[in-house]
Amino acid sequence: MDLTKLVNVPAPFSLPVDSQQRYVSAMPPDTGFKIERDPDTVRAPDVAFVARERLADIPDEGYAELAPDWVAEILSSNDRPGEVLEKVGQWLGAGVRVVWVLDQVRRDARIYRADGTVSTVEPDGELNGEDVLSGFRCPLRDIL
Secondary structure, eight states: OOOTTTOOSOSSEEEEOSTTOOEEEEEOTTOOEEEETTTTEEEOOSEEEEEGGGGGGSOSSSOBOSOOSEEEEEOOTTOOHHHHHHHHHHHHHHTOSEEEEEETTTTEEEEEETTSOEEEEOTTSEEEETTTEEEEEEEGGGTO
């Protein structure tokens, strides 16, 4: 899988995502986000974006106690569907606005949104950042 279209410079980094030059920051894949308490639940997505104006809320040490704005999870051969859906539910429940689940075997992506809607991007379709990463577009075939 080629994620250079999603993350092509060392993270964390910032990049413009629209004509108003609003910025988001990508977090390295091992960045943990504490998304639940009692018991504490820390998740580390494959790729996450946090709006630049929220970066000050992320500590230099320890886990970020906030939900990213956008998360991408890349399925591996040992991922079980129920566990993936549980993880998606945790992300959305914590406040993530959009979760992409990228499936390398089926060559598609499922998009889960905070409003409860779900859509599928077929192999010849295009991913877009919707209102979270306004202006971001990438053909799915370029990363799968």
